[in-house]
Amino acid sequence: MSIVWDSFKQEGLSEGALLGSLIQEADAVVVGIGAGMSAADGFKYIGERFNEAFPDFIEKYGLLDMLQAFLYNFESIEEYWAFQSRFVAMNYLDQPVGPSYVNLKEMLEGKPYHVITTNADNAFYAAEYDMDKVFYKQGEYGLFQCSKQCHQQTYQDHDLLREMVERQENMKVPSELIPYCPECGAPLEINKRDAETGMVEDADFKAQEARYEAFLKEVAGQKVLYLEIGVGHTTPQFIKHPFQEMTAANEDALFVTMNAKNYRIPQAIKERTVHLKGDIAQNIQEAHEVVR
Ligand SMILES: [Zn+2]
Structure with a gap:
């Protein structure tokens, strides 16, 4: 790979170990969380x-x-x-505490990071995230x-x-x-977003959005890891597409997608995309062991 990330030079890393190594190496991490992350912690919507x-x-x-x-x-x-x-x-x-959410939070401690999520559940509160670093793009069930x-x-x-x-x-x-x-x-x-009518976005939502956008701007030219976890293709305009565009715009950035499914990756960032197909909870657990 024609890129600045040393982690790729280490051979024989498992997916989880590679993830941990990339997080350690990054100047900043922008995390996008979708339904697959909560499902990985057992908060499934089916079955x-x-x-x-x-x-x-x-x-x-x-x-x-x-x-x-x-x-x-x-x-x-x-x-x-x-x-x-x-x-x-x-x-x-x-909603009980999700172990993957806790592991992720611990991995990111001490690193500049920010989260955007299309989930509306309580996982970030339950895992005691710094809520100034979390942007609930699609509303919250509790509102x-x-x-x-x-x-x-x-x-x-x-x-x-x-x-x-x-x-x-x-x-x-x-x-x-x-x-x-x-x-x-x-x-x-x-509180939820409707495809046609949108969503009520109050002052707190606007403040979350402003903090997220300020963070993106602040780290724009750095060695940024755009990490999407369990993000499907229901609303790609909120996480998937912006992450891919920001990666394309910054040659030091990397796009990491954790998903069992294959989604089309734009040609421009193919070389700087890492697709981790394995079990999300297990990969985060392994990465956590590397980072701690
Ligand atoms: Zn009214």
């Missing part, structure tokens, strides 16, 4: 975890996975909140927004979500628990 928690919704609607269910247009607002309250409890309020997006403010009421879990019957929460927008009176919904 047993979904089937056991939502047999009622699966039976009624024939839902295939939790993402489909999360976005589903349920029959009534009472049903919507019956599902969402249980979903948010599972994937946010009560509400006006379903008409009439104003740019999010709301939070975890006690209400708990009460909805407790008091729901036959897949419906009591109507008196439905939260409404204080501005326009439309029902609130979970």
Whole structure:
């Protein structure tokens, strides 16, 4: 490879050891996290975890996975909140610590880094990240927004979500628990981005975005590792494509993608792309051993 990274000169490294070595060598790391990272820590949206928690919704609607269910247009607002309250409890309020998230955080300590994620779960809080270094691009399950997006403010009421879990019957929460927008009176919904209408982006979101963009600018010419973990092709405009473009624009940068699947890599950065196909949790664990 015609590049400045010494790690490639070491022979016979496993994927995990190579990852650890590259992180050590980098001046800065920009990390993009997708659903595959949470799945690697067992927070899967399909299979047993979904089937056991939502047999009622699966039976009624024939839902295939939790993402489909999360976005589903349920029959009534009472049903919507019956599902969402249980979903948010599972994937946010009560989400346990993910070992890969902890290992990643420990590997990055002492290194300039910043995270952008398309996940909306609680994994970064649970693993006690410095939240000034995390940008939640696609909202958070723990926040509400006006379903008409009439104003740019999010709301939070975890006690209400708990009460909805407790008091729901036959897949419906009591109507008196439905939260409404204080501005326009439309029902609130979970903070999420819609392909057509976008997302409520409040002052905190804007601050996260500004910190992320400032970091990108600060490290732009350095030996940067653009590390994407478990990022698929649902929304490539947020992580995958910008990471590839920033790598192309900086000849000292490297694009590392951790994914079992193959996605097309632009010709311009083929030489400076490393595809780690192995198990994400295992590779991070091995890298952690190298870095510590
Ligand atoms: Zn409103």
